[in-house]
Each structure stands twice: as structure tokens, then as C-alpha cells.
Amino acid sequence: MNMHTQPQRTPAETALIDAFGDRLSLLPGDGAVMLKRDDAIEAIKHGLPTRRIESWHYTDLRRLLNVVPAFDPAALAKAVAPIVEGSAVLPVLNGTSDAKAPAIEGVAVQRLSEKLIDGSIVLGLDPYGSDDAIGALNTAFVADGYFVDIADGVELEKPIELQNLQAGGQTHVRLPVRVGAGAKAVIVERQAGEGAALVSSVSQLVLGEGAEVTWLIVQEQPDTATHLAQFKAHIGKNAKLTLFVMNAGGKLVRQEIMVKTTGEGADFKLRGINLLAGDAHTDVTMVLDHAVPHTTSTEIIRNVVTGKARGVFQGRINVHQYAQKTNAKMACNTLLLSDDGEFSTKPELEIFADDVVCGHGATVTEIDHDHLFYLMARGVDEKSARGLLVKAFVAEVIEELDDVTIVEALEARLDDWFLTHG
Amino acid sequence: MLEIKNLHARIVDDGTEIIRGLNLTVKAGEVAAIMGPNGSGKSTLSYILAGREDYEVTEGDILYNGQSILEMDPAERATSGIFLAFQYPMEIPGVATMEFLKVAMNEQRKARGEEPLKIPEFLKRVKEAAASLSMDMAMLKRPLNVGFSGGEKKRAEILQMKLLEPKLCVLDETDSGLDIDALKIVSDGVNALRAPDRAFLVITHYQRLLEHIVPDSVHVLYKGQVIKSGDKSLALDLEANGYAGVIGEAA
Numbered sequence: 001m002n003m004h005t006q007p008q009r010t011p012a013e014t015a016l017i018d019a020f021g022d023r024l025s026l027l028p029g030d031g032a033v034m035l036k037r038d039d040a041i042e043a044i045k046h047g048l049p050t051r052r053i054e055s056w057h058y059t060d061l062r063r064l065l066n067v068v069p070a071f072d073p074a075a076l077a078k079a080v081a082p083i084v085e086g087s088a089v090l091p092v093l094n095g096t097s098d099a100k101a102p103a104i105e106g107v108a109v110q111r112l113s114e115k116l117i118d119g120s121i122v123l124g125l126d127p128y129g130s131d132d133a134i135g136a137l138n139t140a141f142v143a144d145g146y147f148v149d150i151a152d153g154v155e156l157e158k159p160i161e162l163q164n165l166q167a168g169g170q171t172h173v174r175l176p177v178r179v180g181a182g183a184k185a186v187i188v189e190r191q192a193g194e195g196a197a198l199v200s201s202v203s204q205l206v207l208g209e210g211a212e213v214t215w216l217i218v219q220e221q222p223d224t225a226t227h228l229a230q231f232k233a234h235i236g237k238n239a240k241l242t243l244f245v246m247n248a249g250g251k252l253v254r255q256e257i258m259v260k261t262t263g264e265g266a267d268f269k270l271r272g273i274n275l276l277a278g279d280a281h282t283d284v285t286m287v288l289d290h291a292v293p294h295t296t297s298t299e300i301i302r303n304v305v306t307g308k309a310r311g312v313f314q315g316r317i318n319v320h321q322y323a324q325k326t327n328a329k330m331a332c333n334t335l336l337l338s339d340d341g342e343f344s345t346k347p348e349l350e351i352f353a354d355d356v357v358c359g360h361g362a363t364v365t366e367i368d369h370d371h372l373f374y375l376m377a378r379g380v381d382e383k384s385a386r387g388l389l390v391k392a393f394v395a396e397v398i399e400e401l402d403d404v405t406i407v408e409a410l411e412a413r414l415d416d417w418f419l420t421h422g
Numbered sequence: 423m424l425e426i427k428n429l430h431a432r433i434v435d436d437g438t439e440i441i442r443g444l445n446l447t448v449k450a451g452e453v454a455a456i457m458g459p460n461g462s463g464k465s466t467l468s469y470i471l472a473g474r475e476d477y478e479v480t481e482g483d484i485l486y487n488g489q490s491i492l493e494m495d496p497a498e499r500a501t502s503g504i505f506l507a508f509q510y511p512m513e514i515p516g517v518a519t520m521e522f523l524k525v526a527m528n529e530q531r532k533a534r535g536e537e538p539l540k541i542p543e544f545l546k547r548v549k550e551a552a553a554s555l556s557m558d559m560a561m562l563k564r565p566l567n568v569g570f571s572g573g574e575k576k577r578a579e580i581l582q583m584k585l586l587e588p589k590l591c592v593l594d595e596t597d598s599g600l601d602i603d604a605l606k607i608v609s610d611g612v613n614a615l616r617a618p619d620r621a622f623l624v625i626t627h628y629q630r631l632l633e634h635i636v637p638d639s640v641h642v643l644y645k646g647q648v649i650k651s652g653d654k655s656l657a658l659d660l661e662a663n664g665y666a667g668v669i670g671e672a673a
Binding site for chain 2: 370377385388
């Protein structure tokens with residue numbers, strides 16, 4: 001007789017474990033990498049996280065992930081035009097990087113499959129704590145991606161656009177980027193595709209001293225896809241990171257953000273837009289560690305919820321004991337446009353230092369009727385007027401980016417969403 | 423052009439009746455001034471004309487060019503040529519003023535079956551209208567009315583009126599919050615729009631505005647009714663003697 005019964009595996013868990021057995025011989029990696037994969041699949045064998053795991057409380061992955069598609073080697077994903085014209089595009093099509101990716105001056109680009117084979121990124125494969133289902137899933141299956149190394153002092157004039165495009169099946173991609181001291185770059189992480197895929201994608205960014213990076217995640221998966229993503233960053237001394245996340249698609253989406261300030265004077269800005277329609281479930285979960293003194297951060301998330309969509313923002317800020325003079329502010333504002341939609345916000349501040357300024361706020365509103373009347377009184381019909389006001393609510397966050405080309409590129413993505421969901 | 427017949431209207435939320443049997447006729451080309459003490463229903467009348475949902479018409483009718491507008495929503499009224507210059511224009515963060523002007527102008531053109539304006543033509547019109555109102559184009563790069571002073575907001579209202587070329591212009595206390603120079607600029611803007619096929623309903627507290635925008639008729643509103651009508655001399659009389667006399671006569 002069993003002392004404790006293991007809960008029965010869900011079809012999704014079974015499919016993942018079976019797929020691992022089938023894929024093993026095809027997965028790149030030296031001995032150390034393969035050991036990490038084994039550890040990772042063991043974690044999955046213990047079961048996907050449920051609402052009883054605190055960090056997954058609002059996104060019960062075990063219940064929500066009910067279909068895991070088979071790998072589809074025949075799937076053909078097509079590269080798309082970058083959101084900013086003239087960007088250097090590094091495409092990952094259906095989980096595979098391009099052997100002939102363009103050369104970028106001052107930047108070393110390597111296919112991730114090579115780094116897995118030679119084992120040089122093995123350390124980055126460790127999951128983030130024991131509840132890291134996305135990290136484990138990715139470590140188990142990751143086959144490719146790019147390793148991008150921007151040399152010290154290089155200031156890129158044009159963005160680098162990392163495209164992760166799927167056409168169904170499963171894709172597991174990793175995108176580690178190192179930005180050298182004093183370097184400046186805009187990096188676009190484009191997540192899209194056409195199939196009912198299961199995508200896991202892990203981006204890892206390390207910013208050297210005084211580096212400045214704007215990283216834009218533009219997620220536009222179809223409403224059939226499951227998108228499980230992580231963005232991890234270490235921000236060095238006097239370095240600045242602006243992370244912009246736009247979720248405008250997907251059926252089940254979880255975007256995790258783990259950021260740590262590792263040098264004094266580090267600054268982090270998170271700006272996020274979640275555009276939720278249909279019966280999408282979208283979760284943005286951030287854990288920010290202010291680990292050293294004199295670092296700053298602001299986080300602003302704006303959500304638009306229509307249909308039966310559900311959204312989640314969990315924002316956790318840890319201020320470590322020695323991280324005096326930390327200044328952190330977080331806000332999450334939601335425009336709820338339907339009675340059936342919902343949005344859950346969970347801000348958490350854990351502060352062990354005594355000389356800090358930290359705050360958070362959350363609001364949920366509807367469209368302002370006075371504003372609507374004003375626009376209509378000028379002849380704008382109700383639908384367009386509502387569209388203008390909803391767009392205005394999120395565009396405020398985009399306009400803060402104050403680089404005209406980027407603002408225009410993102411507003412074009414926004415218009416695209418309103419065209420299909422407005 | 424405008425015929426208001428025995429209009430009764432109340433606030434939807436609490437049922438308070440504000441307009442109680444109001445009759446008013448304004449002909450094409452006419453500038454009609456509506457005066458009256460606080461709480462007489464002046465602003466309510468302007469909102470009802472524009473179609474604000476907070477008010478409900480319980481009796482009577484509003485005919486515009488012979489057609490009832492009661493079933494029309496605010497956008498339909500606007501595209502048919504009715505314009506309300508707000509007493510307190512709303513600040514709308516995130517909506518760029520220029521973008522808004524372009525959308526509004528083109529929506530109205532679309533409703534009239536005209537092609538949308540090409541960008542250079544649009545910019546030309548906005549620049550000309552802004553210059554005539556001594557408005558800085560930099561202001562129009564800001565979100566709609568956000569951070570505008572009271573006077574700037576009023577100018578922006580008149581700018582919109584110029585660009586949208588309405589047929590029935592309702593000006594709700596356009597003079598409030600204006601200094602004397604701004605009052606002159608705004609009044610000149612309104613006067614420039616006077617035309618045989620355009621009517622104005624100028625709602626004001628004070629005679630001051632009517633020195634600049636000379637009305638053809640003056641109507642005194644009290645407790646939701648027009649209690650006296652006359653020509654511009656009525657406004658002067660009110661300025662000199664206050665509303666008490668007129669109210670006494672009516673009572």
C-alpha cells in the first residue's frame with residue numbers, strides 16, 4: 001500500500017515526460033548540460049505547479065496547461081520585418097537559429113546550440129529556485145537560440161531584433177546577451193508565430209558597468225499558443241536597463257521577470273502593457289532584487305482587459321539588508337472593459353534595509369464617461385472614441401520611452417492589436 | 423435652424439428636473455445670447471443640445487433644421503453640425519491634440535461623404551486657425567487640454583470650432599476664465615465665423631462677452647424656462663439692474 005499517493009499525472013505532464021524521452025538523442029549538450037536536463041525533467045516529474053504554490057497562485061499551470069503539442073520538425077516559420085526598420089535581425093525559426101545570421105560590428109553572435117554542445121553556458125541552465133517550472137521546462141528541452149556579446153564601449157546605432165517565431169509544435173529557446181561596460185544598445189525580443197505551439201523562451205541579460213540597454217519584449221502569439229517566458233537580468237554598477245514588455249496575444253502566457261541590481265547606481269525601469277482579449281490568460285510576474293546600496297527602480301504596468309480575459313501582475317521587490325538608499329516605485333493600472341474580464345494584482349515589498357523609499361499602487365477603472373462624451377461631441381463615433389481612450393491609456397507608457405522610432409514602432413504594434421480586437 | 427419646444431429634462435441619476443418647459447427659436451445667421459443667474463439651467467441646456475447622457479428629456483422636442491435630434495447620440499449631433507464649446511473642456515491624457523483634431527475632422531468629413539484630408543492640407547488648416555487665435559503650435563503637440571491654462575483651453579475650443587465648421591455653435595460660458603486680451607482674441611475668432619447659414623447660442627453670465635460678440639437676441643433663463651426675450655438692450659438692462667426685476671415681472 002502506498003503511504004502517500006502521487007497525484008495522477010495530467011495529460012500535459014505525461015506528454016512532456018514522454019517527449020523528453022523521445023527528444024533526448026536530438027538535444028544538443030555536453031555531459032554537464034545533459035545532467036542539467038535530467039535534473040530539470042525530474043522537477044517536471046514532480047508535477048507542474050498548482051495554485052498551492054504561492055508564486056503560481058493566480059496561474060494554476062497544472063490546470064491551465066491542458067494540451068502539449070508534439071514536436072513538429074516539418075513546421076515552417078517565416079521571418080518577419082523588424083519593428084524598427086534597419087534593425088539587425090537574428091531569427092530563431094521554429095526553434096532553430098540561422099547559421100547565416102548577419103554580422104554586427106562590435107557584436108559577437110554565436111548559435112546557442114554550439115554553446116550547449118561545448119557546455120560553455122551550463123551555469124545559466126540552473127533553475128531559479130524550486131518552483132521554477134518555466135526554467136526547468138526550458139532547461140530540459142532547449143535546443144537553440146543565440147548568444148550575443150556586445151563588446152565594451154560599443155554603441156549600437158540600430159536595434160538588434162531577436163525573433164523567436166513558431167509555426168506550431170514545441171519550441172524551446174534561450175537568448176543570453178552580455179552587454180559590455182559602457183556599451184549602449186536597443187534589443188527587441190519578438191515573440192510571435194502562427195501555430196498552437198508550446199513555447200518556452202528564456203532571455204538572460206548581463207549589463208556591465210555603465211552599460212545602457214533598452215530591451216523591448218513584443219509578444220504577439222496567436223490566441224491558440226502557450227507562451228512561457230523568462231527574462232533575467234543583472235544590472236551592474238551605474239548601468240541602466242529599461243525593460244518594456246508588451247503582451248498582445250497568446251492563449252496562456254506567463255512572462256517572468258527576474259532582475260537584480262548588482263552594482264551601486266544601477267537603475268531599472270519596467271514598463272509593461274498587457275492587452276487581453278478573448279479568453280486569454282496572461283500573467284506577468286516580476287521579482288526584483290535591490291541587492292546593493294544606492295539603486296533605483298520604477299515599474300509601471302498598464303492593462304486593458306476585454307472579453308473573458310484574465311490577467312495577473314505579481315510584482316515583488318526585495319530590498320536586501322545592505323541595500324540602503326534604495327528607491328523603488330511600482331504601479332499597476334487596469335482598464336476593465338468587460339464584466340467577464342478580470343485582473344489580479346499582487347504587489348509585494350520585502351524590505352530588510354531601513355533607509356529606503358519604496359511604494360506601490362494599483363487601480364482598476366472603466367472608461368471615463370466625461371472623456372467619452374467630449375470626444376463624441378466632436379463627431380468621433382462611440383467605437384472610435386472608446387478606441388482612442390483605450391489606446392491613450394496604454395500609449396502614455398509607450399511615449400515615456402522618448403525615442404521617436406521606438407515609440408512609433410510600438411504604437412504601430414498597438415494599432416495592429418486594436419485593428420483586430422478594437 | 424433651432425427650435426426648442428416645451429422642453430422638460432431631468433438629471434438621470436436623481437430625477438431632479440432642471441429644464442421645465444423651455445421654448446426657444448434661433449434662426450440661421452442669428453446670434454442668440456442666453457443669460458440667467460446661477461442654477462437657471464444654462465449649462466444643462468448646452469449639454470442637452472450636445473446629447474450628454476446624464477440628462478433625460480421627459481417632454482417636448484428639440485428640432486434642428488426641422489428634424490428632432492433627441493434620438494441622436496453626441497457624435498451624430500456633432501457630425502450634423504452642432505458644436506458645443508465646453509465651459510470646462512476635459513483634459514484627456516494620452517490623446518495627442520493633433521491626432522484628435524485629425525480624427526475629429528475626418529470623422530465629420532466621412533459623415534458628410536467627403537474624402538479624408540491629406541496631411542499637408544490638414545496641417546495648413548490647423549496652422550492658420552492656431553495663428554488666428556494666437557496659439558502656439560507647440561501647445562498642440564501636447565495631450566488634449568492637458569496642462570493648458572483656463573484661457574488656453576477656451577482658445578482650443580474655439581480652434582476646434584473653426585476647424586470643424588459647425589452650423590449651430592453653442593458656447594457655454596466661453597468668457598469665464600479669460601483675461602481681457604484673451605476675451606478679445608476669442609471673440610474675434612467667433613465673430614469671424616458669423617455667417618448667414620450659421621447660428622450661435624452664446625451662454626453667458628455677463629454682459630462683458632456681449633460687448634464683443636454682439637447678439638441679435640437675448641433670452642433670460644430662469645428655473646429652466648425662458649422668462650423674457652429681447653434684443654441686445656435687454657442684456658444692458660440686466661447688467662444695470664440685475665436679474666431681480668425680470669424675475670419679478672415673470673413671477
